[in-house]
Amino acid sequence: MFGRKARLERQQRERQADEQAMLACLPRLRRYARALTGEREGADDLVQDTLERAWQKRDSWKRGTDMRPWLFAIMHNLHADQRRKPVLNTVELELEQAETIAAPAPASDQGLALDLEAALQALPAEQREVLLLVVLEEMRYEDVAVTLGIPTGTVMSRLSRARERLRHAMDGAGGLGGLGSAGSTLKVVK
Amino acid sequence: MKTPAISEEELHAYADGQLPASRAGEIAAWLEQDPAHAAELQQVRAWRAQNRALHAHYDPVLEEALPPRLAAAVLAGGEEYRRRDQGAAANAANAANSALWWRYAAMLLLTLAGGLGGWYLRDLSAGGNARTLVASAPVMLARQAAVAHTVFSADLRRPVEVGADQEQALVTWLSRRLGANVRAPKLAPLGYDLIGGRLLPGQSGPVAQFMYQDAAGQRLTLYVSRDQVQNHETGFRFAQEGRVNVFYWIDGQFGYALSGSLARPELSRIASSVYEQLAPVVATPAPAPAAPN
Secondary structure, three states: OHHHHHHHHHHHHHHHHHHHHHHHHHHHHHHHHHHHHOOHHHHHHHHHHHHHHHHHOHHHOOOOOOHHHHHHHHHHHHHHHHHHOOOOOOOHHHHHHHHHHOOOOOHHHHHHHHHHHHHHHHOOHHHHHHHHHHHOOOOOHHHHHHHHOOOHHHHHHHHHHHHHHHHHHHHHOOOOOOOOOHHHHOOOOO | OOOOOOOHHHHHHHHOOOOOHHHHHHHHHHHHHOHHHHHHHHHHHHHHHHHHHHHHHHOHHHHOOOOHHHHHHHHHHHHHHHHHHHHHHHHHOOOOOHHHHHHHHHHHHHHHHOOOOOOOHHHHHHHOOHHHHHOHHHHHHHHHHHHHHHHHHOOOOOOOOEEHHHHHHHHHHHHHHHOOOOOOOOOHHHOOEEEEEEEEEOOOOEEEEEEEEOOOOOEEEEEEEOOOOOOEEOOOEEEEEOOEEEEEEEEEOEEEEEEEOOOHHHHHHHHHHHHHHHOOOOOOOOOOOOOOO
16 A cells, blocks of 8 residues: 555656646747747647647656657657648638737838748748757757757758758848848958 | 868857867857858858847747646646556555546536536545535636646746736726726735736636735736636635645635645735635625635
């Protein structure tokens, strides 16, 4: 009877620790999903699916290791599944409503922000994933490789292509100085 | 200075700050000091500008209030495991398992109740009796309040939607949305100042949350819902969710829950004050609830 009580207590501690760890990762999962999907509701749907899947697959997480890469790997797999099996698109109207509720971006940055979003969404998904994990999540290249299940060399080539395409897209979108067109507007200071 | 061989991969790693300091120093010198490397320098700068732009555009998501459904997904998963763990333990002990029946019954009820339900199951599978079922709605109130407390009181930058500097506007707004007069009780004499409030989704309608803070930064939240269907009164009840203690009571359609990570006696003292301030001023005042301890 003693053993049972101790086990239940340990399980409870572990559950609460897992809940806390997941809650702590939530803001970053949301940021990544938002940038990955380019929409608000769809991103939160992806996060919610990720949390549910994470509990289902909880035994595959090595207790004591960082939970973040494991969660991102789950999200990557779900997102890849969604891409393979396209579902109905989110109704555009919902997105607009969500945007009006959300605090709008500062007006002066809006044009730039829209171009950045459009350019990002124009990237192939596998390049976008790599770029976002490297830039937003500041993951080491090796960790990106593990999270996405690809060789580090592939991470590097996708990163390189993503940056180049983003730069061209931004240039094409109106040559917004300082972001994409740094090459033509910045002079080397000697 | 001897020029080290630099690959494009290393330039990326340099732009992303992934190189050891010594190597990063070498590359910085190589880029900055030789005009022949201007193209590479520009490339690195463009990449870094992209990095900054992406952060500037998407980092605000980190500061957004978490949608309750996501916090709920985390806690619901934990709850599922709790049931599983306890179920396994019960089977192992070969307990006569009438509790199981109650769990299923409760699950069914829950499905009907929808929303954030599911959590009062902890009471069921711990004790497993009919009384708990009857008491489920207030428990749900406490649980929702505790979750809302956990999610928003931890938010350093934007714990409230409307600050206490606009208290009148806040109260007017929340009253309009709840369709009844709500008030923010004064807790300053007890050391807690109002910092503001927000509107939240409840089981079947809007819920108001007021947040208070003491000089040490300890936060309290008062959760006010108007969707209590039983339309009866309860005395003070106490619940504990992890580190959050909750005193809650129901007064007609209104459910109140005061949550905080303070010791039970102190929270009880504050809850009494809240109760007194919110008790409707009518000819026959409702009897004071049993003194909490």
